[in-house]
Amino acid sequence: MTKFYLTTAIDYSNGDPHLGHALEKVGADCIARYRRLRGDQVHFLMGMDEHSQSVIQAAARANVTPRAWVDRMATTFADYWRRLECSNDDWIRTTEPRHVRGVVALLERIQRLRPGDLYVADYEGLYCTGCEEFKSPAQIANGHCIEHPTLELIPTRERNHFFRLSAYSQRLLTLIASAEFRVEPAIRRNEVVRLLEDGLQDVSISRQRLPWGIPFPGDSEQTVYVWFDALINYLSATGFPDPGYERLWPADLHVVGKGITRFHCVIWPAMLLAADLALPRLVWAHGYVQWEGAKMSKTAGTPVSVGAAIERFGADALRYFLLREVGFENDGNFTWERFDARYAADLADTFGNLASRSLSMVHRYRGGVVPNGSEDAPLARAGLETIRSYGPAMDAYELQQGAALVIELATRANRYVEETAPWKLAKAKRDAELDQVLGDLVRTVALLAVMSAPFIPAKAEELWASLGTGRSLASVRLGDLAGMRVAGWTVAKPPPLFPKPDAD
Numbered sequence: 001m002t003k004f005y006l007t008t009a010i011d012y013s014n015g016d017p018h019l020g021h022a023l024e025k026v027g028a029d030c031i032a033r034y035r036r037l038r039g040d041q042v043h044f045l046m047g048m049d050e051h052s053q054s055v056i057q058a059a060a061r062a063n064v065t066p067r068a069w070v071d072r073m074a075t076t077f078a079d080y081w082r083r084l085e086c087s088n089d090d091w092i093r094t095t096e097p098r099h100v101r102g103v104v105a106l107l108e109r110i111q112r113l114r115p116g117d118l119y120v121a122d123y124e125g126l127y128c129t130g131c132e133e134f135k136s137p138a139q140i141a142n143g144h145c146i147e148h149p150t151l152e153l154i155p156t157r158e159r160n161h162f163f164r165l166s167a168y169s170q171r172l173l174t175l176i177a178s179a180e181f182r183v184e185p186a187i188r189r190n191e192v193v194r195l196l197e198d199g200l201q202d203v204s205i206s207r208q209r210l211p212w213g214i215p216f217p218g219d220s221e222q223t224v225y226v227w228f229d230a231l232i233n234y235l236s237a238t239g240f241p242d243p244g245y246e247r248l249w250p251a252d253l254h255v256v257g258k259g260i261t262r263f264h265c266v267i268w269p270a271m272l273l274a275a276d277l278a279l280p281r282l283v284w285a286h287g288y289v290q291w292e293g294a295k296m297s298k299t300a301g302t303p304v305s306v307g308a309a310i311e312r313f314g315a316d317a318l319r320y321f322l323l324r325e326v327g328f329e330n331d332g333n334f335t336w337e338r339f340d341a342r343y344a345a346d347l348a349d350t351f352g353n354l355a356s357r358s359l360s361m362v363h364r365y366r367g368g369v370v371p372n373g374s375e376d377a378p379l380a381r382a383g384l385e386t387i388r389s390y391g392p393a394m395d396a397y398e399l400q401q402g403a404a405l406v407i408e409l410a411t412r413a414n415r416y417v418e419e420t421a422p423w424k425l426a427k428a429k430r431d432a433e434l435d436q437v438l439g440d441l442v443r444t445v446a447l448l449a450v451m452s453a454p455f456i457p458a459k460a461e462e463l464w465a466s467l468g469t470g471r472s473l474a475s476v477r478l479g480d481l482a483g484m485r486v487a488g489w490t491v492a493k494p495p496p497l498f499p500k501p502d503a504d
């Protein structure tokens with residue numbers, strides 16, 4: 001079995017999750033579920049970034065200790081991700097002892113292997129509390145951080161530990177060029193390459209006397225810089241430095257937002273190179289969820305809450321909408337109008353409609369028992385073509401395309417119902433033809449249940465259960481689909497999968 005270790009960015013514990021967070025988690029979860037469907041041995045990590053300076057501020061505002069605050073935030077985030085059906089195998093919090101051990105071990109390893117890569121110096125610059133980092137002139141527009149135009153940059157001077165990032169530009173360029181270290185999509189890779197070609201500056205990796213954070217090994221005056229600390233979660237979650245961590249490491253995929261590629265595609269791999277550890281195979285940087293063209297974030301405000309978006313039509317509908325309409329590559333818009341339109345057109349009228357009409361015709365004409373349909377029928381061929389396109393699209397993380405293929409096949413099958421008019425075949429007693437059509441339809445519905453499961457896991461499960469297949473959806477592999485036999489299944493007559501709100 002192929003090991004597949006994937007991670008999402010860990011979230012700042014300074015406010016409720018917004019739809020931008022939701023897109024990232026749902027996208028990563030869709031990939032995790034697809035990989036399990038492929039038969040991979042998946043390990044899916046999510047977690048919380050709990051040492052940021054904004055935690056101290058948020059805790060003070062709420063009049064609680066930082067510890068009480070992060071505990072509360074961790075519960076809130078974990079609850080949202082459960083509601084969105086995230087199937088993560090692990091959940092790491094950077095305040096956990098296993099993470100603190102990993103951070104200390106990595107720093108000590110760099111100190112041992114490349115003592116010149118860590119040094120102490122004074123630092124002076126403009127600090128963004130939103131990013132928790134010093135900003136270079138290229139990252140500042142109109143006197144503000146590009147990512148946080150509403151926050152003030154704070155002039156800061158202090159003595160810090162530094163990491164010799166400048167030594168790693170050339171090696172990283174070579175590793176990216178040879179695809180030993182991959183950054184996708186290409187637009188993000190090109191940005192990272194430009195950054196590396198411009199040359200890197202060393203980065204501060206500690207802060208003076210911060211009351212909340214990991215003490216810098218060997219220097220009680222300093223705390224490990226929150227970003228340096230946070231990045232290491234991907235490694236500390238594998239059990240590093242204990243023997244056996246290589247069972248998971250290196251990560252096969254880091255899913256992150258496009259705003260933090262510098263950390264994940266430059267600083268993080270350089271840290272790993274300094275420690276002689278393997279690099280993650282791929283960083284996928286998704287775009288932002290926008291509301292009328294503006295990024296949704298804690299700082300910019302959240303016009304749509306994750307809770308309200310889940311309550312509209314359920315978690316599956318939101319997952320589908322984020323991945324199909326907003327997409328996992330570029331920025332995309334969330335509007336209620338588009339959400340309602342997609343729900344009605346794709347899920348209710350196409351996917352849900354096909355499922356309920358197919359199963360009710362099997363009941364009406366064949367007493368609920370699926371007859372045999374041959375495999376060279378037009379719909380069976382369309383199903384095989386979809387299977388052949390779906391795998392490569394999902395392998396390439398083209399989730400939007402994967403979702404589109406599912407709905408296209410459902411559209412094709414609905415058209416097949418109109419073309420073959422099973423009610424006329426029944427009336428004319430053309431039994432063999434009717435068997436053929438019903439068998440084809442049920443096989444297509446079964447394929448759709450399997451291929452839609454990474455996107456709409458609960459609805460896919462519900463649909464699969466109504467097919468009477470005698471096996472669990474979780475036991476089905478992508479490779480089983482082409483030869484799926486449906487004759488003899490006794491199907492149920494379920495309520496609509498995606499009811500229209502006005503039909504209640």
Ligand SMILES: [Zn+2]
Nearest residue numbers: 128131145148
């Ligand atoms: Zn910023």
